[in-house]
Amino acid sequence: MNKKIGFIGIIVGMCIMGMANLVFASIGSEGKAVKQPRGIEVVVKQGDTLWSIADRYNEQADMSVQELLYYIKEENKLTSAIVQDGDKIIVPIQS
DSSP: OHHHHHHHHHHHHHHHHHHHHHHHHHHHHHTSOOOOOEEEEEEOOTTOOHHHHHHHHHHHHTSOHHHHHHHHHHHTTOSSSOOOTTOEEEEEEOO
């Protein structure tokens, strides 16, 4: 019985330590300045894909094509990589 209680106490203690670690890690990152790229509006032309747009602007954004593609999707709240002729999307570019 005492071994069972001790084991449960260790498990609960580990869970509490893990949660505290998550809380303190998130608090520590709040004070740091994070580069927020500003964006430019791009009108999608016929034949454009998100990949081709990311490839066109990745050097300005100082990111790889894959990274910029991710941020374009995030910034525009896109659930897929499909864009249509005439769509306006924001391409995040660092200042």
